[in-house]
Each structure stands twice: as C-alpha cells, then as structure tokens.
Amino acid sequence: MSLNTAHAQNNGVVIYAGERILIFYNAIEMTFEGPNIPHFKGKKKGRIYLTTHRMIFTSTEGKDALQSFSFPFLNLREVELEQPIFGANYIKGRIIAEQGGNWNGEANFKMHFNHGGAIEFGQCMLTAAKLASRNRPAQPPPYSPPTGPIYQAPPPAYEAPHTQYYDWVPYQTFPTAPPAEYVYTYDAPPPYPGVDPNAAVYPPPYAAGNATGNNAKEREAAASAYYNPSNPHNAYLPQQQNGFSQPPPSYDDATKKQN
Template sequence: MSLNTSHAQNSGVLIYSGERILIFYNAIEMTFEGPNTPHFKGKKKGRIYLTTHRMIFTSTDGKDVLQSFSFPFLNLREVELEQPIFGANFIKGRIIAEQGGNWNGEAKFKMHFNHGGAIEFGQCMLKAAQLASRNRPPQPPPYSPPTGPIYQAPPPAYEAPHTQFYDWVPYQTFPTAPPPEYVYMTEAPPPYPGVDPNAAVYPPPYAGSNNTGNAKEREAAASAYYNPANPQNVYMPAQNMQNGYQQPPPSYDDATKKQN
C-alpha cells in the first residue's frame, strides 16, 4: 500500500511496534505494473519480509527511486503462485493503494524467488493473511505509514517466534533472520492485532468493532483462502462494497470452486 515508508538507514526495514518478522528472504526480484511513475519501472532486486501484518520489500540498490514497498494483507487481491517450466517460481497479484501511501490507484506485482521457496512463502503468507483478517475490525482504519522517532528493534521483532501457535511458518525453508542492524521500529502501532488473537487491540479503537465475536464471526471476516488440494493457487477476492460496508467473503466451498 505505501511507497518508500518502510525502510530505514543502511538498507534496513522499518516496522511497527508490536509487529514481528516471520520470514526473511534476501534474494527477491520484484516487478510492478502500476502508475506511470519512475518508482514502478524496471526490475527491483532486494529483500522481502513477511510479518504478522504485511509483506515489505526493501531494495538493495541505493540508487533506485523505489527503496521500499509495503503490502498490507488487507490490500492484497488476486494473489497466485506461478510455476513456469523455464525460470524461477513467482508470486503475482494486485495491491490497492490507501490514503497517505505516497501513491494512488493500484498496481500488479510479480515476486521471483531466484533461490527457491516461492511455494512455501506463498502458503505461509496466505495463512498469515487469513489469521490477520479474522482479528481485524469490520472496517479497519487506514494503514498509515509510521511516524515519529525510530530505533533498532529488540530481538523478538526480527526472530521468528518458535511456538506452537506459529507452527505453520516454514522455518526449515527460511531459517535465516535478518541482521539486527537491518531492523528498525517505530513507536506507532499497527491498526489491528495481526495474526495473534491474543495480541492487544491497538489504538485508536474503531467505531463499530466488536472484539468479542465468536469463532464463526471471525471466520466469516477472513478474506483469503487456501485449498490444500490445489496449493499452486490462492484466493484473495476483490473487495465487495455495498452502502459503504464490506460484504462477507464467499463461503469456503465457493472459494475452492474458483480454484478447480
């Protein structure tokens, strides 16, 4: 969603207070089809971070006008995994801009994994998106870029949490944590709790949110689906709006029909 708001000095990444990095991958190649600006032109080489709230790309080319790009789960659409006969596997999809993100409209993207791991990364990203969607309020506030002072993040922020709750993270495929000097944090919190249902509800509270809903209500809020019988594809539907409110996503059965 946001352009050049998620990087810090020394090609580092900038995350929110309470956000944790699940996967760090140091050899990504990114391409965009978006607004006609220099930021989206050409191939982008750098690092990808999967966090409890989003994906973040940071460039390893200090001269590129695109130094970082944030992909909140709530703004991803039509994400798919491609496995070409020739060439590296890649993930593609659409990302929708939000107010305050330094760009407008929407863009298509492709993420090439030149050293493997696209399938595992895609499945993990989808699982994180599912969990984060269940914990969000009905109408989340805008995912505003971080503001205020920044500082080096403490170890929990850049180390994958090896607990039973996170047993879906492919630690064997992505065992490497980013160097501590690459990870910076702002005191600003994210607009929703992310993948952990036990996380505190981040302020400001949003009018109309109900954090005491039952499991079925949280399930209905999820916007992403994964069919184990068809792991090459994921389903992240376009936002359905009626009278200013987001409508419930299709049932799991309807979603899987789109994959088969």
C-alpha cells in the same frame, strides 16, 4: 499499501511496535504494473520480509526510486503461486493503495525468488493473510507515516517465535533471521490486525530498565535497553548509528534525491 515509508538508511527496515518478522529472504526480484510513476518502472532487487501484519520489500539498489514497499494483508487481492515449466517460480497478485500511502489506485506485482522458496513463502503468506482477516475491519484505516525517533528493534521483533501457534511457518526453508542492525521500530502499534490477536506486545527499549527518573545516566541506559522477563539477568542494548534515529525519508524527499 504504502510507498517508501518502511525503510531506514543502509538497507534497514522499519516495522511497527509489536510487529514481528516471520520470514526474511535476501534475494528477491520484483516487477510492478500499475500507475505510470517512475517508482514502478524496471526490475526491483532487494529483500522481502513476511511479518505478522504484512509483507515489506526493501531495495538493495540505493539509487532506485522505490526504496520500500509495504503490502498489508488487508490490501492484497488475487494472490497466486505460479510454477512455470521454464524459469523460476514466482508469486503474483494485486495490491490496492492505502489512503495516504504516497500513491493512488492499484498495481499488479510479480515476486521472483532467485534461490527457491517461492511456494513455501507463498503458502505461508496466504495462511498469515487468512489468520489476519479474522479481525478484518470493514474499511482499512488510512496510512499514517512513522513519526518520532526510530530505534533498533528488540530481539522478539525478528527472532522466530517457535511456538505451536506458528507451526505453519516454514522455518526449515527460511532459517535465517534478518541481521539485527537492519531491523528498526518506532512507538506506533500496527493500525490493522495481525495473525495473532492475543500476541503480547514486546516493550520498546526505552521502557525497559529500572531508572528512578532522578539520574540522567540511568534514564539514558533505560532508553536503550530491552529487558526480557524470561531472562532477567541480561539486557539487550540496541544501537543507533548513521542517523538511524530519524524516520525514513518522505515520498517527496526520496523523489527529490533521484532528480
């Protein structure tokens, strides 16, 4: 699990190349109990993304010390679905820090769904974690922070696959995809297995197009286009704005901004 490494500016989320968002939920409230650091104090309001490799929380509170929190399936323990007689359903569990993930030890978390969906989300997440565990390494790899530029992700990163393999995802409960301008990616593939080891990795935008290398304009266009082989007459053109071409701030930088 890594702290403050999966967000971009303006509430954006940063995912690995080839990682896909399965569920997006825009009204989550989280609490943490663990190491005595400011980032875990208080209630955290924001968005939750269930991907093919992990859960990602991003804060909608710009001044909160915790701006993003990554939950790789390999680091989750004792996840349970709670249905209290009074109050909203929620998910609770334990998360173990990744080596190099900007914190140490382990923490307990509770994830409240303000508009329903906790049971469906939790069941889907447990299925995803079970599928990902088939190729679980003996020792999870250390975390490596994003390096190099990030860019707006191509549509396969956030559009529902809607194939038979993903028929366990409750798209009827969570039909909303995250806004395209919130989803960013970079070159590195996920360092741990996902739910589908045979999934094709979508090409990064800069690899698309047919630039010859002799024309700077062609290279620039190729660097910002996503080519879909199944729809060869159209190209997806990602946008870069407000400094999104830079990696998310480091743990130290995020901390300094709160002081």
